[in-house]
Amino acid sequence: MAAAGRGRSVLPHGDSGLRPVPTVLPPSRAGSLRAAAPSPTGPARDMTTADLRREVLEAGRRAGLAAVGVAPVEVFESTRRILHRRKAQGHHGGMQFTYRNPERSTDPGRILPGAAALVVGALDYARAAAPEPVPGRPAARVARYASDDVYGALRSALGAAARVLADQGYRAVIVADDNALVDREAARRAGLGYYGKNSNLLLENSGSWVVLGSVVTDAALPPTGERVADGCGPCRRCLDGCPTGAIVAPGVVDARRCLAWLLQATGDFPMEFREALGDRLYGCDDCQEVCPPNRRMPEAPEVGEQASVDVLDLLGAGDEELMERHGRWYIPARDPRHLRRNALVVLGNVADGSDPEVVGTLRSYQRHPDRMLARHATWAAKRLGLEPETATAAAAGPRRGPGDGPAGDS
Ligand code: SF4
Ligand code: SF4
Structure with missing residues (x-):
């Protein structure tokens, strides 16, 4: 979410502004990039949750995620209050996305019955600035996050993590650029970064050129790390x-x-x-x-x-x-x-x-x-x-x- 639209670019409240896609596919869509169902041969479940977490995080990193962590499944109370307050103050400017239904977008438990953990990933989309236009041809600029299919790449990387969970007999639903979840808050709770004054989530040591997404699973993975402290300081x-x-x-x-x-x-x-x-x-x-x-x-x-x-x-x-x-x-x-x-x-x-x-x-x-x-x-x-x-x-x-x-x- 960048500043005031969706996810990465910059809509301020956790939305990217890219075309919303169907949020959650039913677990029956095994193999889909958005939902992975347990293995049809039956649950393996032969790993401890700590080992499984390690495998899931490694699979996400191998698939290209710049950062990945685990957040507990709980209602994002503070975010819910903020969404309601900003709506009441008119700051949403008619924007829907996660503002449409704050009760839903701040409650990951509604995405998957029995949800026990959120695996949250960040994919780097840093790009060079657009080239100078050809003289005589008026050119328009597109924000970096929208200049390529970065959400497709994010879903694919999250899919690799979801597949590890499914292979162990757990359900896993991918949520990325979706009205169902305030992705920045999920990432903050997973210890990936902190909110900047521009309302983007900044990764510790690497800034905000990232798109965010989650895998909601019924595997009780232990949460990762401490939440990251504010890093803006006096900058404005x-x-x-x-x-x-x-x-x-x-x-x-x-x-x-x-x-x-x-x-x-x-x-x-x-x-x-x-x-x-x-x-x-x-x-x-x-x-x-x-x-x-x-x-x-x-x-x-x-x-x-x-x-x-x-x-x-x-x-x-x-x-x-x-x-x-x-x-x-x-x-x-x-x-x-x-x-x-x-x-x-x-x-x-x-x-x-x-x-x-x-x-x-x-x-x-x-x-x-x-x-x-x-x-x-x-x-x-x-x-x-x-x-x-x-x-x-x-x-x-x-x-x-x-x-x-x-x-x-x-
Ligand atoms: S600089 Fe940020 S807050 Fe300002 S108009 Fe652009 S996206 Fe919006
Ligand atoms: S570091 Fe400075 S520019 Fe970046 S989000 Fe914080 S206040 Fe804004």
């Missing part, structure tokens, strides 16, 4: 570095101001934050980029596959193509108009108003039957200094072409 770089002042107090992100959440919300992008959005299309990494523990880590060599998106190309693509490219992301109502809305704001912020392709795209969207898109195109055109459309041009009527959905004003 994330509070000062947030482009919209969304971190309103240490550890408190107001989703109504958080770009990561606003890019995932429905409706018009708030006027007061459009310029601050800059070139971000999905997610925001700023409060992690400025964080000293992250900056001390060695520079990651690779760039995420989708770290940068060609804005004009996106605005010319059809619905099916967009969902094929970006359907892994959390897109409200699975409607790509929200991606186009974000892209139009980016275009207004980064494009050259004398480029004929930019002008043609904006003029076309100004006549779009979806009035939300038309409004954002008009804002972008104005920001780029384009003259208002002439009556003759406007009379050419609504544009038809890629991306035209039913007219709407929501």
